[in-house]
Amino acid sequence: METREAVLKRKSVRDFDAGKTVDDSTIRSILELGIRAPSAGNLQPWKIFVVRKPETKKALAGAAFGQRFVSAAPVVLVVCADRARAASGYGRRGAELYCIQDTAALTENILLAAADFGLGTCWVGAFDESRCMEALGIHEGLRPVAIVPVGYAAGNTAGTGRRPLDEIALWD
Ligand SMILES: Cc1cc2nc3c(=O)[nH]c(=O)nc-3n(C[C@H](O)[C@H](O)[C@H](O)COP(=O)(O)O)c2cc1C
Structure with missing residues (x-):
């Protein structure tokens, strides 16, 4: 699939086909593409939890305030920022900004790669961080940034609109 096609195909899926599983090798391929994302100084300050239980x-x-489609997906990925790793290269800016930008780039790569495999995803950012950390049994150094349920869409998902480019792009 061309990049353009993947970008246009990706949309948030919140209704998953419960009968269709996603095998580990597919998830692995998606994550291999995900981690090709850029990161400040190539420090790759991230961890990804692959949750099936x-x-x-x-x-x-x-933790995501009862967004039930999260538990309905066959696989849920949780992308976390490793603050200490980013701080080792860039101090406070690494811990507060770069690791968030890096994990956001990783998350978008995952969404696009999943679309390439014909899978639906949704970037879930509304969650209680402490409860999410508790669910995963992780400590303070890792900050959960995105919960990403992954599965085959149960039906057609309506697309969303965008603000006009001319309202956004400023040309000099
Ligand atoms: C940082 C971030 C947080 C989001 N959090 C949620 C969320 O908690 N629940 C949800 O259903 N969608 C969430 N979304 C998905 C957006 O609602 C969705 O991307 C947006 O409406 C555009 O639709 P599209 O993804 O289909 O293009 C989030 C997206 C981003 C980037």
Whole structure:
């Protein structure tokens, strides 16, 4: 698939086909593409949790204020920023800004790669960080940035609009 096609095909999916599983090798291929994302100084300050256990998915859906489609997906990825790793290269700017930008780039790569594999995803950012960390059993150094349920879409997902480019792009 061309980049253009993947970018246009990707949309947030919140209704997953419960009967269709996603195998580990597909998830692995998606993550291999994900980690090709750029990062400041190529420090790659990230960890990705691949969650399949129903009880953990349920806890993540709870952390995401009851967004139930999170636990309905066959696989849930949680992208976390490794603050200490980013700080080792860039101090406070690394810990507060770069690791968030780096993990955002990683997350978008994952969404596009999943679209390339015909899979639906949704970037879930509305969640209680402490509850998410508790669900994963992680410590302070790792900050969960995005919860990404992954699965085959149950039906057609309506597309969303965008503000006109001329309202956004400023040409000199
Ligand atoms: C940082 C961020 C946080 C988001 N959080 C949520 C969320 O908690 N729940 C949800 O259903 N969608 C969430 N979304 C998805 C957006 O609603 C969606 O990307 C937007 O409406 C555009 O639609 P599209 O992804 O289909 O193009 C989030 C997206 C981003 C980038």
